[in-house]
Amino acid sequence: xxxxxxxxxxxxxxxxxxxxxxxYRSLFFQxxxxxxxxxxxxYLFDNTTENMARQGIASGFGFMGSVSGFDVTSSLVEYNAxxxxxxxxxxxxxxxxxxxxxxxxxxxxIGFVIGIARLSSNWLIAKxxxxxxxxxxxxxxxxxxxxxxxxVLRPLPSPRQSLDMFDIAFINNRGLYLPSPVFGDLAxxxxxxxxxxxxxxxxxxxxxxxxxxxxxxxxxxxxxxVGLLIGLPLLALVVTGFPVHWEMPVLQGFNFRGGLxxxxxxxxxxLALSTYTAAFIAEVVRAGIQAVPKGQTEAANALGxxxxxxxxxxxxxxxxxxxxxxxxxxxxxxxxxxxxAAAIAYPDLVLIFAGTVLMQTGQAVEIIFITMAVYLxxxxxxxxxxxxxxxRMMLVER
Amino acid sequence: xxSLDNNAQYPVGEHPNWEPPVxxxxxxxxxxxxxxxxxxxxxxxxxxxxxxxxxxPPVVQWAILDADWVGSSKADCTGxxxxxxxxxxWWKQIMYGRYPDAELWRVQTAYVLGLVGLIPLMxxxxxxxxxxxxxxxxxxxxxxxxxxxxxxxxxxxxxxPLWGGLFLTLVIAITGIVASLPLGILxxxxxxxxxxxxxxxxxxxxxxxxGVPLITVLFMASVMFPLFLPQGVNFDQLLRALIGxxxxxxxxxxxxxxxxxxxxxxxxxxAAQALGLSYWKTTIFIIMPQALKLxxxxxxxxxxxxxxxxxxxxIIGLFDFLGMIQLVNTNPDWLSFAxxxxxxxxxxxxxxxxxxSRYSQHLEKKLHTGH
Numbered sequence: 001x002x003x004x005x006x007x008x009x010x011x012x013x014x015x016x017x018x019x020x021x022x023x024y025r026s027l028f029f030q031x032x033x034x035x036x037x038x039x040x041x042x043y044l045f046d047n048t049t050e051n052m053a054r055q056g057i058a059s060g061f062g063f064m065g066s067v068s069g070f071d072v073t074s075s076l077v078e079y080n081a082x083x084x085x086x087x088x089x090x091x092x093x094x095x096x097x098x099x100x101x102x103x104x105x106x107x108x109x110i111g112f113v114i115g116i117a118r119l120s121s122n123w124l125i126a127k128x129x130x131x132x133x134x135x136x137x138x139x140x141x142x143x144x145x146x147x148x149x150x151x152v153l154r155p156l157p158s159p160r161q162s163l164d165m166f167d168i169a170f171i172n173n174r175g176l177y178l179p180s181p182v183f184g185d186l187a188x189x190x191x192x193x194x195x196x197x198x199x200x201x202x203x204x205x206x207x208x209x210x211x212x213x214x215x216x217x218x219x220x221x222x223x224x225x226v227g228l229l230i231g232l233p234l235l236a237l238v239v240t241g242f243p244v245h246w247e248m249p250v251l252q253g254f255n256f257r258g259g260l261x262x263x264x265x266x267x268x269x270x271l272a273l274s275t276y277t278a279a280f281i282a283e284v285v286r287a288g289i290q291a292v293p294k295g296q297t298e299a300a301n302a303l304g305x306x307x308x309x310x311x312x313x314x315x316x317x318x319x320x321x322x323x324x325x326x327x328x329x330x331x332x333x334x335x336x337x338x339x340x341a342a343a344i345a346y347p348d349l350v351l352i353f354a355g356t357v358l359m360q361t362g363q364a365v366e367i368i369f370i371t372m373a374v375y376l377x378x379x380x381x382x383x384x385x386x387x388x389x390x391x392r393m394m395l396v397e398r
Numbered sequence: 399x400x401s402l403d404n405n406a407q408y409p410v411g412e413h414p415n416w417e418p419p420v421x422x423x424x425x426x427x428x429x430x431x432x433x434x435x436x437x438x439x440x441x442x443x444x445x446x447x448x449x450x451x452x453x454x455p456p457v458v459q460w461a462i463l464d465a466d467w468v469g470s471s472k473a474d475c476t477g478x479x480x481x482x483x484x485x486x487x488w489w490k491q492i493m494y495g496r497y498p499d500a501e502l503w504r505v506q507t508a509y510v511l512g513l514v515g516l517i518p519l520m521x522x523x524x525x526x527x528x529x530x531x532x533x534x535x536x537x538x539x540x541x542x543x544x545x546x547x548x549x550x551x552x553x554x555x556x557x558x559p560l561w562g563g564l565f566l567t568l569v570i571a572i573t574g575i576v577a578s579l580p581l582g583i584l585x586x587x588x589x590x591x592x593x594x595x596x597x598x599x600x601x602x603x604x605x606x607x608x609g610v611p612l613i614t615v616l617f618m619a620s621v622m623f624p625l626f627l628p629q630g631v632n633f634d635q636l637l638r639a640l641i642g643x644x645x646x647x648x649x650x651x652x653x654x655x656x657x658x659x660x661x662x663x664x665x666x667x668x669a670a671q672a673l674g675l676s677y678w679k680t681t682i683f684i685i686m687p688q689a690l691k692l693x694x695x696x697x698x699x700x701x702x703x704x705x706x707x708x709x710x711x712x713i714i715g716l717f718d719f720l721g722m723i724q725l726v727n728t729n730p731d732w733l734s735f736a737x738x739x740x741x742x743x744x745x746x747x748x749x750x751x752x753x754x755s756r757y758s759q760h761l762e763k764k765l766h767t768g769h
Contacts, residue, residue: 142709336612379608
C-alpha cells in the first residue's frame with residue numbers, strides 16, 4: 001500500500017509530441033511569420049524595382065544634388081530656383097520645425113490658461129472655457145485651417161488698406177507685418193549678459209536649495225531670478241549705448257518693406273494648430289490639476305504655507321507628473337498635424353518635398369521614405385526627451 | 399418676535415429659525431458666490447461679459463437676423479448676413495457628391511440599414527446585442543458595398559469617383575473603423591505575445607504607423623501603392639485611400655485594445671489555464687469579452703479622431719464632405735461664400751463628434767463597474 005505505482009506517480013509526465021510542445025510551436029509560428037514578412041517584402045520590392053525600371057526612374061538618392069528649378073514663398077535659409085533638391089528638403093524641414101515650435105509654444109500658453117480657467121470658481125469663466133474646448137476639439141483641424149486661411153486671412157484688404165495695430169503691426173492679404181529688432185555690433189554683449197544671467201540663476205537655484213535643506217531658511221529665488229534675467233541684459237544695453245533698434249514695416253509702393261513678414265499661410269496654420277491643440281492641452285491640464293487630492297492643499301494650509309507657495313511647491317510639482325506624458329502626446333500630434341500645411345500651400349516638408357519634388361522627379365519611393373523617416377525621427381526624439389524628463393519628475397518612493 | 403435682534407440671548411434650544419440673509423440665496427446669492435466672490439472674480443466676470451457682448455450680437459446678427467434662408471439661387475441672397483441659400487443650392491453635392499440622382503435611393507437605403515442596426519445597440523438592455531453587432535460588422539458592410547457600387551443584382555454600376563460629400567466621409571470613416579478593429583486586435587495580441595519575433599514585428603508596425611502623419615500615409619497610398627503591385631493590377635484611388643486609412647487606424651486601435659488587455663488581471667489567464675483552455679480559447683472566451691467591453695469608450699474615441707481625419711483625403715483628390723465644400727467655393731459664382739460652407743461643415747462635424755464623445759463618456763460611466 002505504501003508503494004504507489006511508479007508508472008502513475010514516480011516518473012516525469014509523458015513528453016508531448018513535437019506538435020504540442022509549446023517551445024517548438026512558438027518557434028514554428030515565429031519562423032513562419034518571419035518568412036511571410038520577408039516574402040511579402042521581396043514581392044513588393046521586386047514589383048517596385050520592375051515598375052520603376054519600366055517607367056525609366058533611376059533609383060537612389062542622386063536626385064538630391066540636381067537643380068530644383070522652383071522657388072518657395074518662405075524660407076529660413078538662402079534658397080532660389082537654382083538651388084538643389086537637397087536644399088529644398090532643408091527648407092521644407094526647417095519650415096516644418098518652425099511652424100511646429102511656434103505653435104507648440106502658443107498652444108501651451110493658451111492651453112494652460114484655458115485649462116486653469118475651466119476650474120475657475122467663476123462660473124462664467126469656467127463655462128466659457130468649456131465652450132472653447134468642446135467647440136474646437138470637435139471640429140476637424142483641416143476645416144479650421146481652411147477657415148482661417150480662406151475665410152479670414154485671404155479676404156483681408158490689400159496692403160494699401162491694411163488693418164493696423166497702433167501703426168506697429170499690419171495685417172493684409174499678403175501677410176502679417178511685425179517690427180523686427182536690428183542688432184548692432186555691440187549687441188553681442190546683451191546676449192552674453194543673458195547667458196550669464198541664466199547661468200547665475202542655475203547656480204543660485206542650487207545654492208538656495210542647499211541652504212534651505214541645511215538651515216531651513218528660504219531665499220526669494222523667483223524675484224531674484226526675474227531681476228537677474230531682466231536686469232543684466234538691460235545693464236548691458238545701457239553700458240553699450242543701446243545697439244538695438246526696431247525696424248518698422250513701411251508701406252512702399254504696393255507692399256510693405258522692412259520688419260518681419262509672416263506669410264498668411266504661416267499665420268493661418270499657426271493659429272489653427274495652436275488653438276486646436278490648446279483645447280486638448282487644456283483638458284490635459286485640467287485632469288492633471290484635478291488629480292492632486294484636495295487633502296494636499298488642506299495639509300499645506302495646515303502647515304501654514306502661503307497660497308503662492310502651496311501652488312508652486314505642492315500643487316504644480318504633483319500635477320506636472322500627471323500632465324507631462326499626455327502633454328508629450330499633444331506635442332507629437334501637433335508636429336504631425338503641421339503636415340496639413342500642404343492643404344493651404346505653406347512650404348513645409350510635405351508640400352515641398354513629398355509634393356513638388358516628387359512631382360518633378362518621380363522618385364516616389366525615396367521621397368516618401370525620407371519624409372516618413374523625418375517624422376519618425378522627430379516623434380522619436382520628442383518621445384525620448386520627454387521620457388528623460390518624466391524620469392526626472394518621477395515620484396521617488398522609499 | 400418681530401425684531402431680529404442679533405445680540406439677543408436665547409435659552410438653549412429655543413433659538414428661532416430665521417430666514418437666511420437675502421444676499422445668500424436665490425439669484426443674488428448665486429451671483430455673489432459664482433460671479434463676484436472676490437475682487438479678481440469680479441474683474442474677470444466684467445471682462446468676460448464685455449467679450450461676450452462684442453462677439454455674440456454681431457454673430458447672431460450675421461447668422462440669423464440678417465441671413466437669407468429661402469431661395470434657390472445666389473440672386474436670393476440680398477441681405478448683409480449669411481447666405482444659407484448656399485446649402486439649399488448645393489445640398490445634393492455636399493451630401494452625396496456626384497452620385498447619380500436616380501440612384502440616390504441606394505445610399506439612403508444603406509443609411510436606413512445601418513441605423514436599424516445601430517440604434518438598438520445604443521439602447522441599454524436591448525436583447526440579442528451580439529447578433530446585432532455581428533450584423534453590423536459582417537453583413538452590413540457587405541450589403542452597403544453591393545448597394546453603393548452596384549454592377550450586380552440588377553443595380554447600375556456607380557464608379558467610385560462619383561462618390562462624394564458626407565456620404566464618402568461616412569464610407570471612409572466606417573470602413574476604417576470596421577477594418578481596423580480585427581487588425582488592431584491581432585496587433586495588440588501580437589504585441590503582448592511572448593514570441594520575440596512576432597512581438598517585434600507588431601511593435602515595429604504599430605510604432606511606424608503611429609509615428610508618421612496620416613497625410614504622408616495617404617500620399618504613400620496614392621503614389622506608392624501603384625508601384626508596389628505587378629503591372630496590370632491596379633485599384634482605384636478610393637480603395638487605396640481606404641487601405642491607408644485602415645492600416646493607420648489599426649495601429650491606434652491596437653494601442654487602445656492593448657490598454658484593455660493590460661487591465662485584465664493575471665488571475666483570469668491563470669484560471670483559464672487551470673481549466674485547460676488553449677491560448678485561442680482563453681483569448682476568445684475569457685480575455686477578449688472583458689477587454690473589449692473595457693475599451694469601448696477608447697474605440698469610440700479612435701472613431702471620432704478617424705472621422706475628423708477623413709477630411710484629409712481631400713488633399714489627395716477625393717471629394718469628401720470638406721473636399722466638396724472646397725470645390726463649391728472655387729465655383730466663380732459662389733466665390734465669396736466660403737464662410738457659409740465652412741460654418742455648415744463645422745456644425746455638422748461638431749454634432750457628429752460631440753454626440754459621439756458624449757456617448758463615449760456616458761459609456762465610460764456606465765462601464766465603470768469597478769470598486
